[in-house]
Amino acid sequence: MNIRKATIKDAAGIAKVQVDTWKTTYKGMVPDEYLDHMSYSRREEMWEKIIGNGQVVYVAEDNDEIVGFANGGPERSNKYSGFDGELFAIYILEAYQRQGLGKKLMAPLVEEMKTQGLKSMIVCVLEKNDSKLFYEVLGAEKIDTVKINFGGKDLKEAVYGWKDLEQVKI
Template sequence: MIRIRKARPADAAAIAAVHIETWRSTYAGILPDAYLAGLSLPRIAAGYQRGLLERREGSAMFVATAEAEPGGGPAQVVGFASGARARRTLLAQGEIETLYLLEDWRERGIGRRLMRAIAAHLAATGCRSAMLWVLSENPSRWFYQHLGGRLVATDHARVGGVAVPQSAMLWDPIQTLLLATARADGA
């Protein structure tokens, strides 16, 4: 069973592990191999823990956990999403900053549920629109288009010493994202 809940500081190491595994599988051939190989679990976990402890106004992070088999130990973090007030307010009021999901857990509706959680949070904080940046070569960018995201801008981000093209996807109004992520059975 998959559960979506707000992230806690104690989740930082598991979140960092998902971050690293997702980047290595998704960005192979897009980002430099040496950069991906050098991703540091302790450093990334410390950054997430700091962020979870110092939550800036309007920010939130949600995790997707897979319940263990009975007697099989604690639930495993298999994905996460975060968002806050947009850094570039000319594009949108809210920004989905991350959405990472382990490859083995894709195509199960978990990404949609994480997107819904962060969109609902942004809407509850007064954001009437939402956007996100996705690397233009990210093979999962179709997911955002499938949810009704419209390409509204392009830019470059420096990652691992390399400039990589990125695309801004917009949902305006934010209700378009909430509707696109609603389950057909109303759950």
Template sequence: MEPDTDFLVRRAGVEDALQIADVHVAAWRETYGPLLPAGALDSLDAGERAQKWAGIIAGGEEVLVAEDAGGIVAWASGGPGRDDDAPVDRELEGIYSPARVHGSGVGQLLLDAVIADSPAYLWVLDGNARAEAFYRCNGFRRDGAEREHAVAGIPRTTVRMVRS
């Protein structure tokens, strides 16, 4: 896909919660589906996730969305590091987009908007090669830290990547 510059990146509002949840569910199914047992993500519900997103946004968390003429196509969140042993002050909490916009440049736009070129860290599911390659291109490297994280209730290893 050719890089697209027709995305608007803006701060999310509570009214965006359902579209964010739709993107979240689609991205999880496409990205994590192959890394989990068959059917593990079938019960994901965008309506339920929308309620959680509305609370996150209303609580003041930094959530950015990218939209095109059809609506929200991706989101990102970031903030102060949430871990006691954070290697740097800023954490990229997530960037999610469905496969239909991969390669469009939207992930880069969101990364640049949420953390710019600041030192930051993130956690990525071990085995998510596409995401890890993207982060490596942006200066992130594994620092050796790992932890278990439940994805749809199934424990999986996540690895920490840091950009100093």
């Protein structure tokens, strides 16, 4: 398994992981219509822009195939005092989950966020998503619950936070 910083050439692989992971992870949580309309091409365009704009993205490869990714940067909502960073996304194909790959992706991402001067981090996760346990294992504490509307469905999102990036258990 290889963990490395993503390049624009990785956008298609990242898009495939995101779409495939959403369809396995969020089935029954978000409207099926939303999942059915996710496309590799639209997500690929999105990731080309994200990577092209210099956002931090790391990928996990197995035999030159992207099987997971993580990205983060400055906290976007300005809603959580004392938290300046945010884990925007971490997705791993179902066949590669629960093998330690999440921690391997988090390690360089957290280090890069620290070099950018970020000291703390939040992550938002659907309340019904079992991956919230991953964040708890890494030392995050639940700091908020917010209501969101996703594809016309009202959902609850848990907000977890690490007050100090040095304390992320990776």
